[in-house]
Amino acid sequence: MKYTCNHIIEVRHTCLPTAAYIYLNSSSSIDVVVVVVVVVVVVVVVVVVVVVVVVVVVVVVVVVVVVVVVVVVVVVVVAVVVVVVVVVVVVVVVVVVVVVVVVVVVVVVVVVEEVVVVVVVVVVVVVLVVVVVVVVVVVVVVVVVVVVVVVEVVVVVVVVVVVVVVVVVVVVVVVVVLVVVVVVRVVAVAGAVEVVVVAVVVVVVVVVVVVVVVVVVVLVVVVVVVVVVIEVNMMMTIMIMIMMMMMMMMMMMMMMMMMMMMMMMMMMMMMMMSSLLSFS
Numbered sequence: 001m002k003y004t005c006n007h008i009i010e011v012r013h014t015c016l017p018t019a020a021y022i023y024l025n026s027s028s029s030i031d032v033v034v035v036v037v038v039v040v041v042v043v044v045v046v047v048v049v050v051v052v053v054v055v056v057v058v059v060v061v062v063v064v065v066v067v068v069v070v071v072v073v074v075v076v077v078v079a080v081v082v083v084v085v086v087v088v089v090v091v092v093v094v095v096v097v098v099v100v101v102v103v104v105v106v107v108v109v110v111v112v113e114e115v116v117v118v119v120v121v122v123v124v125v126v127v128l129v130v131v132v133v134v135v136v137v138v139v140v141v142v143v144v145v146v147v148v149v150v151v152e153v154v155v156v157v158v159v160v161v162v163v164v165v166v167v168v169v170v171v172v173v174v175v176v177v178l179v180v181v182v183v184v185r186v187v188a189v190a191g192a193v194e195v196v197v198v199a200v201v202v203v204v205v206v207v208v209v210v211v212v213v214v215v216v217v218v219l220v221v222v223v224v225v226v227v228v229v230i231e232v233n234m235m236m237t238i239m240i241m242i243m244m245m246m247m248m249m250m251m252m253m254m255m256m257m258m259m260m261m262m263m264m265m266m267m268m269m270m271m272m273m274s275s276l277l278s279f280s
Helices: 007-011 017-025 030-070 076-111 114-148 151-188 195-234 235-279
Strands: none
Touching: none
C-alpha cells in the first residue's frame, strides 16, 4: 500500500496510507459537526426518556403499594392499573426510541462517509440495549408488585436477584464488544480525526448506558425492598425507604447532568483539536 506524507500528516508525526489520506482530506468539517451533533442529541433524548420512565414507574409502584396498604384496594384492580400504566409507558418509550434511531440513521447515511456510519451503527445498538434493559426492568417491577401480594416474599426476591444479575452480565458483555469494535475500526483508519471524534462520542455513549443501567437496577432493588417492607407492615421503615428512594432519584438526576456536561466538554475539545489539526 502506498503512503503519502505532507505537512498535514507531519503535524501528527505519522505517515498515513493513501486511502486514509484521501478520506481525511475529503471529509468536510460540516459533516463532522453534523455527526457529532446528531449523536449527542440522540444520547440526550435516550437518557432523558430512560430517566423519565424509571421515575414514573417507581412513583406508580410506590403509590399503588401505599394505596393497597392504607385503603385495602382489591388486588385485581391494583394489578390491572399497574399493568396498564406500565404498558403505556413502555409503548411510548419504544416509539420515541425507534423514531429517533430511524432519523439518525437516515441523516448519517446521507451526510457522512461510510467509515463513520459503522460507528453510528454502534450507537444504534447501544440505544437498542437501553430499550431492552428498560423493558426488562419494567416487567420485573410489574411482576414484583403483582406477585408479592399473592406468593411468598422469598420467591419474589430470588426471581428479582436472578433477573438483575442476568441483565447486568448481558449489558457488560455488550459494552465490551462495542468498545472493542470501535477501537479496531478506529485503528484501521488511523489518522482520520473525524473518526476519532465520533469514536470518543461512542465511548461516552457506552459509559452513559452503563450508568443508566446501573441506576435502573438499583431503583428496581429499592422498589423490591419497599414492597417487601410494606408486606411486613412496618410503616416507619416504609417512610425511611421512600425517603432513601427520593434521594437516590436526585442523585441519579445529578449524575446524568454531570455526564451530559462531561460529554459536551469532550465533544468541544475534540472538535477544537480536529479544527487545529485540519488548519495546521
